[in-house]
Structures are given as structure tokens and as C-alpha cells.
Amino acid sequence: MTKLVECVPNFSEGRNVKIIENIVDEVRKIEGVKLLDYSSDKDHNRSVVTFLGEPDKVESAAFNLIRKAAELIDMRKHKGAHPRMGATDVVPFIPIKDxxxxxxxxxxxxxxxxVGTELAIPVYLYEDAASCPERRNLADIRKGQYEGFFEKIKKPEWKPDFGPQKMNVKSGxxxxxxxxxxxxYNVNLGTDDVGIANAIARKVRYIGGGLRYVKAVGVKVTERNIVQVSMNLVNYEKTPVYSAQEMVKMEAKRYGVPVIGSEVIGLVPMKALIDCAKYYLQIENFDMSQVLESRLYE
Amino acid sequence: MTKLVECVPNFSEGRNVKIIENIVDEVRKIEGVKLLDYSSDKDHNRSVVTFLGEPDKVESAAFNLIRKAAELIDMRKHKGAHPRMGATDVVPFIPIKDxxxxxxxxxxxxxxxxVGTELAIPVYLYEDAASCPERRNLADIRKGQYEGFFEKIKKPEWKPDFGPQKMNVKSGxxxxxxxxxxxxYNVNLGTDDVGIANAIARKVRYIGGGLRYVKAVGVKVTERNIVQVSMNLVNYEKTPVYSAQEMVKMEAKRYGVPVIGSEVIGLVPMKALIDCAKYYLQIENFDMSQVLESRLYE
Structure with missing residues (x-):
């Protein structure tokens, strides 16, 4: 069984193609790591890379990427619309298979x-890797950004998990x-009233009393003259796609508004969709190893 | 993009483990071919092997398997409950990806x-590879079996597609x-009346006026005291799993019988289930390359 981990580092360069390519090359160089996607935003002056592979190889690729970004990016000169605190800003690891x-x-x-020891960059662990509840949320850690961190890092409660308790001037x-x-995941509604999409989003999402792992907002889709409930499902194992779908449908009923379609944006783990097939088809005792393609990378 | 073909040869030995292993070894030996499964039936005196890989490698593995079966199996001595005409009886190729x-x-x-030229074994092409409509159906070709084929093969309409117009005495x-x-795919019903399962099966299957690519029978599941509609879906692209499911549900309604579950037996292509998720979730414009795992073997 091949273990698979995904890694989605965000680094603080979204304009200079040569620098971006040099950084992404660090992922391409590691054999057995698959570069799935990378994209840059000029306004944000930031790039996101997605790659996948066996744990140790993904870890190596991530380290090399961080080292290269520290070499080529100078945070003293960085400007962009997106909050950021470092040359490599955030590096999430995502369990995919086994x-x-x-x-x-x-x-x-x-x-x-x-990273802390060899590159002298202060490191904070977040989400499921957080060392305390106050560090779970990325936005809480990043508050103050690069510029504010020179002071913030001195506070005992913001001592880094690894590396020096002192900003790396060049790399943050x-x-x-x-x-x-x-x-x-977005659900399209047969109305142009964004107020209805927003009202449904508020009922479906966690902060409004809805599903534990759903974030949602109402959005206008002007080119089609409809609206949608645009969702992030942050734990599809515990809050599956079908439960988000059915809850939107249920709330839409009170407005007499039909669900006219839905869309999956970007990549989705096979299991998130197969769990929906299992639910609607009422499949009993299904094992993911019955999926023909799952045998290809055991 | 890696092209993937599945191959499921059936050969006429289901008792002698040494012979079975020697034949299956021919598949194991080809690098890049993945042996997914193999199983033998003693009563049938027959084994089924399932493997997957790139087209040319799968073809090589199939040839080597046929050659080894011709070497180790003597049809003059073969007895078994399952109809058969050769040492390697039937070799279907199945398109899986790209x-x-x-x-x-x-x-x-x-x-x-x-096989015809190098091994002097008469070969008939069937199903989508058939050279004429009369040879599409395996049962029609195989009628008369090994013993009857010494005469059948002489008829002009049963001239083999490849190889000599003369039985290979040892290999058939x-x-x-x-x-x-x-x-x-089986759908479980909340009743112990197999008559109802049979009545539903007759409405859902092709020969009864039902769905084009569905074969179905009613079956008793004694250990659970229920019945099921047991189906083979022979073209899940044209007759998807969800349509079989919904049609069983629709027919079950007239008896007031609920669908209490379903089961997928053995391997299933990822797309067969994801097509169901797409249907029930009403997903628009989904591309299979959005499935994270599909990126692993592009």
C-alpha cells in the first residue's frame, strides 16, 4: 500500500515568472512526487502549488521549496493584497491515502x-498540528503579518514552535x-435573489447553527442570472457532500426555490464523491479497494 | 496519459494449484502489469484471472498466459461443470482509461x-471484436464445446478468425x-417473497422490455430472510447504475416493498460510481480529471 500525502504550499511571489518557476522546479526535481497544479495571483503577489506523493518524498519536496523560496524571495520588498508573514507563508499537509x-x-x-534549525526561519504549527488551541487558526497566527511579526514574535505566547524566537528579516x-x-462545492438555485442564497448559506454553515464542517456564503452568478450557495467542506468524512446538498435543498424549499445544479471546483478526493454514490444508492459494506482504479497505486 | 486495459482470461484448470500458479506467474512476470485478482472453481475446473496495465503489456501478458496454458493443460483430459472449448477458453479485453x-x-x-499463427490454436473473435453478428455472443460460439468442435470447426460459417481451421487436439x-x-449490482428488498424480486427483475431487464444493458434475476438471501434483484450491468456508460437502482425502486413501489440496501460485487470502475454521485448531486460540467486520484496515473 502506497501512502499518499498532498502538500499545498503558498509562497509570496506571484509576479516574477522566473522566480516562480525556479521555486516550483524544486517539486519537479523530486522523483515520485507528482506536481498536480500551481497558480499565481498578481494582485495577491502569491502562488499556490499542489503536489502529491509518498510522505518522505513530499516532505523533501516541501523542504527544498521552502529553502529555494528563502533564497529567491526578499520579504522586505514584498507587497500584495493577500495577508502573509513569510517567503513561504503556509504549508499544509493533507492525508490522502492510507x-x-x-x-x-x-x-x-x-x-x-x-526549517527552524537549518534555515533559521521561525515556524508555527497550525490546524491539526497546532501545539495549543490558540494556534489552530491560520488567521490568528498570521495577524500582524510580516511587518508586525518583529514585535509579535517577542511575546511569550507567540514563541515559535521551532526555530529562533526572532524574525528572519529576509524570509519572515x-x-x-x-x-x-x-x-x-457550490449549489445553484433557480432564482436571481442573492438574499435567498445568503439566507440558506447562513442556515447550512457551522457558525449559523448548521453543519459542523461547512463554510458557506451566497453568491450571484451574473452571467447565468442565478445565485448559488458557495461552500467549503473542510471535513468531507464527517460532513459529507451529500449532507450539505440535502441541507441546502431542505432550506431552499421554504422559499419555493429549486436546486438546479451544483459544481465541484478544482480537485476532489475520489472518496468524497463515492461516499455520495453509496448514500444515494444505499450501498452496504462497500470497500474502497473494490474501486478498480484504487488497485493501481496500492 | 497512461492508457489502461483490463484483461480477464478464463482457463480450464481449477484444481491443480501448481499448474494454476504457473499460469498466473506469466502475468506476474510482466513488469507494469498489475495482477488484480485470480480465483479458481473446483467444480467448474476453471480459473479466472484479472489484470490491468498498458495495452501492449497486457497483450504480452495475455499471450504468455495462453502459451503457458497450452503447455500445461491437456483438454483431452479436462472435465468440469462449466462450458469450455479450450485450454484458455476466453480472453476479454476491457477498456478502462483513455x-x-x-x-x-x-x-x-x-x-x-x-495465437493462431504461433501456437496453431484456432481463434474466434467475440463481442465488440466479432467479425460478424453471429459471433458476438460467447455462448453461440462455444456451443458444442471442446468435444463438439472437431466437427463444428469444419463448417464454413465456423471457420476461425485466425489460426488453422482444425482443432488443436491438446489446447482446443x-x-x-x-x-x-x-x-x-444487487438491490435488496424488504420482503422474503422471491416472486416479487423476480417480477421486478423481469421488468428491469432488457429481455423483459426494460433497460438496454441490464441482465437481472430475483434471488433469495436466506441468511437475512430477504430477497434481492441481482443484476449485471453490461454497459454502465449507457445504462448507468443509478438508472437500474431507480427503476428497481419504481417497480418495487407497486408491491409496497421498500429498497433496503444494495451491494456492489467485486471490482467496479470509479466512473460507474462517480456518475451516480453526479446524477444525485446534480453536478454540472464535472471532468474526471478533477478526481485527485486520477492524477496519479495520468
């Missing part, structure tokens, strides 16, 4: 220690951790 | 020619061809 969250936390810790600080794969 | 039916037909023809004749993956 890997537990605990193993990904272990990888996060090992990488964090190496880096957040590393573990989270589940996120499913970006 | 391969067309036409390409699998081409593989069937190439392999058939090689072999059927090679192309078909789609079969999904074995």
Missing part, C-alpha cells in the same frame, strides 16, 4: 524542526501544519 | 493472429474479444 492525520502531524513537526516566518482535504 | 473500444478490438485482433480453440467492464 495515511492518518497523526502521521501528517508528524511530518509537519519534522519539517518544522528542519512560516506556518506548517495538517488539515483534511477541502472540497469546494 | 482507451477506446476500437483500440481494444485492435489488441484482440493482434493477439488472435499471434480460444475466444478473444472486447467488452465493457461489467458491474455486478
Amino acid at each position: 495515511v492518518s492525520t497523526e502521521e501528517c502531524v508528524e511530518i509537519s513537526r519534522k519539517l518544522g524542526e528542519k 516566518a512560516t506556518v506548517i501544519g495538517t488539515r483534511l482535504p477541502l472540497v469546494a | 482507451v477506446s473500444t476500437e483500440e481494444c478490438v485492435e489488441i484482440s485482433r493482434k493477439l488472435g493472429e499471434k 480453440a480460444t475466444v478473444i474479444g472486447t467488452r465493457l467492464p461489467l458491474v455486478a
Whole structure:
């Protein structure tokens, strides 16, 4: 059985193609690691890389990427619309196949220690790898950003998990951790009233009393003259796609508004969709190893 | 993009473990071919092997398996409950990923020619590879079995597609061809009346006026005191799993019988289940390359 971990580092360069390519090359160089995607945003001046592979190889690729970003990016000159605190800003590890969250936390810790020691970059662990509840949320850690961190890092409660308790002037600080794969899922409604989409989003999402692992907002889709409930499902094992779908349908009924379609944005783990097939078809005792393709990378 | 073909040869030995292992070893020996499963039936005196890989490698593995079966099996001594006409009885190729039916037909023809020429075994092409409508159906070709084929093969209409028009006394004749993956799918009903399961099966299956690519029978599940509609879905692209499911539900309603569950037997292509998730979730514009795992073997 091949263990598979996904890694989605965000680094603080979204404009200089040569620098971006040089950094992404660090992932391409590691055999057995598959570069799935990378994209840059000029306004944010930030890039996101997605790659997949066996745990130790993914960890190596992540370290090499962080080292290269520290070499080529100078945070003193960085400007961009997106909050950031380091040359490599955040590095989530995501368990994909035959890997537990605990193993990904272990990888996060090992990488964090190496980055702290060898590159002298302060490292904070977040989400499932967090060392205390106050550090679970990325936004809480990153508050103050690069510029504010020179002071923030001195506070005892913001002592880094690894590396010096002192900002790396050129590279800033880096957040590393573990989270589940996120499913970006939108449900289209047969109305142009964004108020209805928003009202449904408020009922479906966690903060409004809805499903534990759903974030949701109402959005206008102007080119189609409809609206949608745009969701992030942050734990599709515990809050499956079908329960989000059915809850949107249920709430839409009170407005007499039909669900006219849905969309999955970007990548989705096979199991997130197969769990839906299992639910609707009422399949008993199904094992993921019955999926023909799952045999290809055992 | 890696092309993937599945091959499921049936050979006429189900008792002698040493012979079975020697034959299956021919598949194990080919690098890049993945042995998914093999099983033997003593009463049938027959084994079924399932393997997967790139087209040319799968073709090589199939040829080597046929050659080894011709060496180790003597049809003059073969007895078993299952109809058969050759040492390697039937060899279906199944398109799995980025391969067309036409390409699998081409593989069937190439392999058939090689088996006919190099091993002097008469070869018949069947299903999508058939050279005429009368040879589509395996049962029609195989009628008369090994013993009857010494006469049958002399008839002009049963001239083999490849190889000599003369039985290979030791190895018999072999059927090679192309078909789609079969999904074995059973729907459980909340009753112990097998008459109801049979009545529903008759409405759902093709020969009863039902769905084009569904074969179905009613079956008793004694240990649970229920019945089920047991189906083979022979083309899940054209007759999807969800339509079989919904049609069983619809027919069950007239008896006031609930669908209490379902089961997938053995292997199932990922797309057969994801198509169901897409249907029930009403997903628009989904591309299979959005499935994370599909990126692993592009």
C-alpha cells in the first residue's frame, strides 16, 4: 500500500515568472512526487502549488521549496493584497491515502524542526498540528503579518514552535501544519435573489447553527442570472457532500426555490464523491479497494 | 496519459494449484502489469484471472498466459461443470482509461493472429471484436464445446478468425474479444417473497422490455430472510447504475416493498460510481480529471 500525502504550499511571489518557476522546479526535481497544479495571483503577489506523493518524498519536496523560496524571495520588498508573514507563508499537509492525520502531524513537526534549525526561519504549527488551541487558526497566527511579526514574535505566547524566537528579516516566518482535504462545492438555485442564497448559506454553515464542517456564503452568478450557495467542506468524512446538498435543498424549499445544479471546483478526493454514490444508492459494506482504479497505486 | 486495459482470461484448470500458479506467474512476470485478482472453481475446473496495465503489456501478458496454458493443460483430459472449448477458453479485453473500444478490438485482433499463427490454436473473435453478428455472443460460439468442435470447426460459417481451421487436439480453440467492464449490482428488498424480486427483475431487464444493458434475476438471501434483484450491468456508460437502482425502486413501489440496501460485487470502475454521485448531486460540467486520484496515473 502506497501512502499518499498532498502538500499545498503558498509562497509570496506571484509576479516574477522566473522566480516562480525556479521555486516550483524544486517539486519537479523530486522523483515520485507528482506536481498536480500551481497558480499565481498578481494582485495577491502569491502562488499556490499542489503536489502529491509518498510522505518522505513530499516532505523533501516541501523542504527544498521552502529553502529555494528563502533564497529567491526578499520579504522586505514584498507587497500584495493577500495577508502573509513569510517567503513561504503556509504549508499544509493533507492525508490522502492510507495515511492518518497523526502521521501528517508528524511530518509537519519534522519539517518544522528542519526549517527552524537549518534555515533559521521561525515556524508555527497550525490546524491539526497546532501545539495549543490558540494556534489552530491560520488567521490568528498570521495577524500582524510580516511587518508586525518583529514585535509579535517577542511575546511569550507567540514563541515559535521551532526555530529562533526572532524574525528572519529576509524570509519572515512560516506556518506548517495538517488539515483534511477541502472540497469546494457550490449549489445553484433557480432564482436571481442573492438574499435567498445568503439566507440558506447562513442556515447550512457551522457558525449559523448548521453543519459542523461547512463554510458557506451566497453568491450571484451574473452571467447565468442565478445565485448559488458557495461552500467549503473542510471535513468531507464527517460532513459529507451529500449532507450539505440535502441541507441546502431542505432550506431552499421554504422559499419555493429549486436546486438546479451544483459544481465541484478544482480537485476532489475520489472518496468524497463515492461516499455520495453509496448514500444515494444505499450501498452496504462497500470497500474502497473494490474501486478498480484504487488497485493501481496500492 | 497512461492508457489502461483490463484483461480477464478464463482457463480450464481449477484444481491443480501448481499448474494454476504457473499460469498466473506469466502475468506476474510482466513488469507494469498489475495482477488484480485470480480465483479458481473446483467444480467448474476453471480459473479466472484479472489484470490491468498498458495495452501492449497486457497483450504480452495475455499471450504468455495462453502459451503457458497450452503447455500445461491437456483438454483431452479436462472435465468440469462449466462450458469450455479450450485450454484458455476466453480472453476479454476491457477498456478502462483513455482507451477506446476500437483500440481494444485492435489488441484482440493482434493477439488472435499471434495465437493462431504461433501456437496453431484456432481463434474466434467475440463481442465488440466479432467479425460478424453471429459471433458476438460467447455462448453461440462455444456451443458444442471442446468435444463438439472437431466437427463444428469444419463448417464454413465456423471457420476461425485466425489460426488453422482444425482443432488443436491438446489446447482446443480460444475466444478473444472486447467488452465493457461489467458491474455486478444487487438491490435488496424488504420482503422474503422471491416472486416479487423476480417480477421486478423481469421488468428491469432488457429481455423483459426494460433497460438496454441490464441482465437481472430475483434471488433469495436466506441468511437475512430477504430477497434481492441481482443484476449485471453490461454497459454502465449507457445504462448507468443509478438508472437500474431507480427503476428497481419504481417497480418495487407497486408491491409496497421498500429498497433496503444494495451491494456492489467485486471490482467496479470509479466512473460507474462517480456518475451516480453526479446524477444525485446534480453536478454540472464535472471532468474526471478533477478526481485527485486520477492524477496519479495520468
